[in-house]
Amino acid sequence: MRWLLRKRNGEAFIRIGNKWKLGFVECNRTVVTSCRAVLLPRFGGPEVLELRDNAQVPDLKSNEVLVRARAVSVNPLDTRMRSGYGRSLFEPLLPLILGRDISGEVAALGGSVRSFSVGQEVFGALHPTALRGTYTDYAVLAEDELTSKPASISHVEASAIPFAALTAWRALRSTARIKNGQRVLVVGGGGAVGFSAIQLAVAAGCHVSTTCGGESVDRLLAAGAEQAVDYTTEDYEVAIKGYFDTVLDTIGVPETERIGINLLKRGGHYMTLQGEAASLTDRYGLAIGLPLATTALIKKQIQYRYSHGIEYWWTYMRADAEGLDEIGRLAKAGKLKIPVEKTFPITQVREAHEAKDKRLIQGKVVLDFDELKPTDHEPVQ
Structure with a gap:
């Protein structure tokens, strides 16, 4: 194990950063009772984030795993939640701990967990509505939200993968059920x-086409896309030929929705990440907003089945043990990676959020629990 344990007068102390925290040892499992965590006490800018030393670590349920964080990534969901996205759901429950992705080591196991062992390196992601996130020395995840981390990739690299990859997995594999030989269009690759x-x-x-900014074209072609259209210089409605079995729209504005749906074969699937559930519940509250969102989705589904013969979906990340295991296998084989542009130590979480808010960093940002200063990564070739 990579953290230190010290016993004194029958009590156990675990080293976190430069400090020793009171914990206990049970059945050869080292368990910490409090630790550092980045708390969100109220919504606002990066300045509202507070790194505290005495956040409580909850008792594990039978299916849960305590993970000693080595790296966590900063997702767009984190910065949006900090600013008030999902307010109707989260405001009564403040303070929250942000963060969804994690890579680290198993520190303790719930009674029914059989897939992992203490000290094992793992990575995974929490559900979007989790209240206690991963911006903490010790995070709690369900057994099916974790998988073994490949030894071939670092914790920083691993932490960038699961939330984004599971979001894509749910759309392509769980909803559209893509098959060998089909054509897939990714809007915003x-x-x-x-x-x-x-x-x-x-x-x-699958045969993949995508749209992207000019700086991403070479990287997406190298990843296996057969066509990568720079939307800043080309009319991709004209440049992209033929029709597709599946369209995943990560942009989700009316124009991309219109084009994506018009490029689908009959019986195809259109999926957007920009569903209206959260915005409508924030505007009208859960009691009114959620039924309104359901009605809006059903209306569009009926409309597009009738007018185009296609299936229309809002898609979100969810825990999927099968998907996460496959993601781990692909990452191990070098077939799935997400480049990290910059790392920050967890103590500079405000700076990391500010850089993303101001679009100073376009690529992936990771909070590293081992780094002492921000680190720029080599550009991806």
């Missing part, structure tokens, strides 16, 4: 979800 979707579709034997 330069982001983490889009890039994951390209690699998952290629691994499934």
Whole structure:
């Protein structure tokens, strides 16, 4: 195990950073009772984030795993939640701990967990609505939200993968059920979800086209896309030829929805990441907003089945043990990776969020629990 344990007067102390925290040892499992965590006490800018030393670690349920974080990534969902996205659901429950992705080591196991052992390196992601996230020395995840981390990739690299890849997995594999030989269009392939979707579709034997900014064209072609159209210089409605079995739209504005649906074969699937459930519940509250969102989705599904003969979906990340295991296998084989542009130590979480808010960093940002200063990564060739 990579953390230190010290016993004194019958009590156990675990080293976290430069401090020793009171914990206990049970059945050869080292368990910490409090640790550092980044708390969100109220919604706002990066300045509202607070790194505290005494956040409580909850008792594990039988199916849960305590993970000693080595790296966690910063997702768009994190910065949006910090700013108030999902307010109707989360505001009564403040303070929250942000973060969904994690890579680290198993520190303790719930009684029914059989897939992992203490000290094992794992990575995974929490559900979007989890209240206690991963911006903490010790995170709690369900057994099916974790898988073994490949030894061939670092914790920083691993932490960038699961939330984005599981979002793409649910759309392509669970909803559209893509098959070998089918054609897949990814609108917005330069982001983490889009890039994951390209690699998952290629691994499934699909022919992939994508749209992206000019800086991403070479990277997406290298990942296996057969066509990468720079939307800033080309009219991709004209440049992309033929029709597709599946369209995953990571942008989700009316124009991309219109084009994506018009490029689908009859019986195809259109999926967008920009569903209206959260915005409508934030505007009208859960009691009114959720039924309104359901009605809006059903209306569009009926409309497009009638007018185009296609299936229309809002897609979100969810835990999927089968998908996460496959993601781990692809990552181990070098067939699924998400480049990390910059790492920050967890103590500089405000700076990391500010850089993403101001678009100073376009690529993936990771909070490293071992780094002492920000680190720029080599550009992906």
